Amino acid sequence: MRAPHNLNALRAFEVVSRHLSYQTAAQELNVTPAAVGHLIRGLEDTLGVDLFHRATSGTTRLVLTDAGRASLPALQAGFDLLSEAVEQLKASKSRTVFNVTVPAAFADKWLLRRIERFQRKHLYYDIRIDTSNRLLDFAADRIDAGIRYGAGVWPDLMATFLLRDEFFPVCSPALLKGKHALKTPADLANHLLIHDVSMETTGQFPTWRSWLHKAGVRKAVDSTRGIHIDDSAAAIQTAISGNGVTLGRTTLVENDLLEGRLARPFKEAQSCELAYYLVHTKSSRNAPAVVAFKEWLIEEAASA
Incomplete structure (x- = not known):
């Protein structure tokens, strides 16, 4: 067979294998069931291998042979690679701008350290990140997706859970020493x-x-005194500078703790029902860029 026909036949085999139905496969391939059957029979004749046989138990249905079942994973992986290659070819001609709104502190402390991995994986997207901390109107501001911190419910937006934090005091390692060392x-x-x-x-x-x-410290410490900062990243930076102690949250301080800029003087932590969510409109839930960004974020959040 010629290569194009062979590729069409392999594609027909992959689709029929998923549905075990010529009728359903034909709908996905936008051809007739007879055309699907012709492609499958032609492929079997060329390979000299039966890919399906029919089992009858009240109704007749397609069943994969052992040979067909064994070849399927490699075939599906090959089509995935082919699809990725086609996308990269498209990217060489044009790139897609993907607009994301992200809280400034989350972008600074978590997302921007990882975003290069998304760009490497999806070369055809130019990502633009808004860190204004305003709740943007997705339609008016042409936003494709966002990351928000809250209870997971926002009008007209779909939300996917990403990360939840614990809160605990953090400070410069210098405050663990000296006359007023933080011990309790x-x-x-x-x-x-x-x-x-x-x-x-x-x-x-x-x-x-x-x-x-x-x-359990209710009277010994005045919880109202100190400096009040309307910016999570700035509060953390003030603590890094050795100018006091702030309540850090896991997502925003993990890297500073690992690299020694911050220390955690006490083990006591407070949980919080608020969390980080990926949000997007219902109409964009199947947009390729949104799907790709969501899958990548979920993977990164799980590894974190």
């Missing part, structure tokens, strides 16, 4: 408290008051 939560009375008030209107967001209450 009560020692916080000798240090400046840095308050992240970027979500102070959200009742579920942990505060110094709630953390101290959970840690």
